[in-house]
Amino acid sequence: MTVLAKYQRLEAEAIWRPDPEDQRRDVIVSIGDATLTIGAPNGTAISHWSLPAIERRNSGQRPALYTPGADTPETLEIADDEMIDAIEAVLKAIHRQPGQSGRLRALLIALPVLAVVLAAAMWLPGAITRYTASLVPEGARAEIGTRLRDEVRRLTGAPCADASGLRALEKLQTRLFPSGGTRLVVLPSALAETAHIPDGTILIGHRLVEDHESPEVLAGYLLAEDMRRRATDPLKRILADAGLGSALRLLTTGRLDDEGLRRHAERLVASRPQPLPAKRLIAAFEAAGVPGSAYAYAIDFSGERTKPLIDASQSGAPSAPLLGDGDWIALQGICES
Secondary structure, three states: OHHHHHHOOOEEEEEEEOOOOOOOEEEEEEEOOOEEEEEOOOOOEEEEEEHHHOEEOOOOOOOEEEEOOOOOOOEEEEOOHHHHHHHHHHHHHHHHOHHHHHHHHHHHHHHHHHHHHHHHHOHHHHHHHHHHHHHOOHHHHHHHHHHHHHHHHHHHOOOOOOHHHHHHHHHHHHHHOOOOOOEEEEEOOOOOOEEEOOOOEEEEEHHHHHOOOOHHHHHHHHHHHHHHHHHOOHHHHHHHHHOHHHHHHHHHHOOOOHHHHHHHHHHHHHOOOOOOOHHHHHHHHHHHOOOOHHHHHHHOOOOOOOHHHHHHHHHOOOOOOOOOHHHHHHHHOOOOO
16 A cells, blocks of 8 residues: 555546547546546546556557556556556556455455445435426526626626627627527636536637637637537536535525535636537537538647547538628627727
8 A cells, every 4th residue: 555655646647538439538647545537637537447457558668558457448548657657566566465465456446336335325416406407497597697697707807898899799609509599708818718607608718719810710619518508407517516505505495505606607717628529529510511620620739639520621511601801800809898
């Protein structure tokens, strides 16, 4: 256990792939008490590997390629020498002495099992959160969305409001979301990319407007954010961040407390959106008539991780411009008033 204590909380960048056919993802790996934790750059845990079960597929080579066990498609590629040495040292300690190895292996396997049992015991709060979200009517959702916008405004400043920029933003909004029900808002600070709230508003970080040469990049981020809000009820995310107490108060009183909204607003502004499967992105871009290559290169300058989206854009029919040059210039100046 001395070896584990030495390397606990060590972190390094890595590349994770859940399946050979899936897109490679940049992740952060860290060594814990009994597991190797794989997390997104925003801190969200993606996977936990039991340390005794980890196997290396390319012994002696760099970068190292690991799997969570035999005959599993999931892989983790690590180039960081310190992390590789740490993992190898931990694995060596586990298998070094027969007597100690058995006890250590049993302990390290038992701890993840205990974690699973505890996670099952924590199922009830999640069930209450989901049940509460399903009961909230549209009027109450709109009220929560308005209050959440106020909390976000406290963190980011008032939404950008140059008149000509707002007109251009409305044109883009109509182009991408012709059925209505969506409102686009550009924020002057704090938010890095995009986020959404329960009243149909998609929040946009000002750099997505100011730092790119064409509206196709912004359109890509907006289509991706629309996919996220359709996949998960935003009210469930609010209640998850607010906590069980806030969910129970909303269930019993019909009102979400200010502190719960404040916690969610802070997390909403600080976090980065989760990556989306390439196939779903391609379908969304094709349905909207938006080329995906500009967005793909904005996500990954080399294009290596977004190649399917780039290839799909090249094979598709040419699309009409999203905005005229004058409108795009106006939109880029939306925060200048």
